[in-house]
Amino acid sequence: MKQKIPVIILIAASLVLLALITPSFLHNKKHELSNNQLVASHIYGLIAGNIERPIGIVSGLSSDEFLIRTLEDEDNLNKKTIEEMISAYLLSVKKQFGYKISYVVSDKTKRFYTSSGIEKIVNPQNDPYDNWYPMFLDSEYDLQVNTERDQMSDYNWSLFINSRIKDSDGNTLGVCG
Secondary structure, three states: OOOHHHHHHHHHHHHHHHHHHHHHHHHHHHHHHHHHHHHHHHHHHHHHHHHHHHHHHHHHHHHHHHHHHHOOHHHOOHHHHHHHHHHHHHHHHHHHOOOOOOOEOOOOOOOOEEEEEEEEEEEOOOOOHHHHHHHHHOOOOEEEEEEEEHHHHHHHHEEEEEEEEEOOOEEEEEOOO
16 A cells, blocks of 8 residues: 555646646647747738739739720731830830730730730740740630749749730730739
8 A cells, every 4th residue: 555655646636737728739739839820820921912012913914905996906007116115115114014924915916915015926845934824825814823943034933923915805815023
C-alpha cells in the first residue's frame, strides 16, 4: 500500500497540473488561430486592392470607343497610322496609371501593339509564349488574370490582366491588357 501512495499522488498532481494548463493551452490556440485569420485577411486585402484597380482599368480599356473603332477600321487605315494611334494611346495609359506595359492585340492582324509600336505578330506556331492568346480566346472569358514569364521584360514573372475587346455585336476584335 505504501508503494501505491506515491503513484496516486503523482497521478493526482498530474491531473491537477493538466487541469491548470489545458485552459491556457486552449486559449493560446484560439488566440493563435485568431491572429492567423487576421493576418490572412490583411494579406487578402492587400492582394485584392492591388488587383482590383488594374482589373477596372483594363475593363475600361476594353470598352473604350477609340480602341473599338480603331480595331474595326484596321483594314481601312495605313499600318503606320494605326500603329502610331494605338501606340500613343497605350503610352498615355502607361504614363497615367504607372504600369510597366500596356498592350493591345488585334484579332484581325495578330499585331501586338505596345506604347513602343508593334512589338511582334502573335503566332503560337512560331512562338510558344504566344499560346496565351488563342487559349484566352477559346476560354470564352471576357477577363482573365494570370501569371507567366514576360517576353518583353527579360522573362521575369509578371501578372497579366487580359480583357476581350468586342464590337457592338459581341464579336471579338482583340485583347487588351
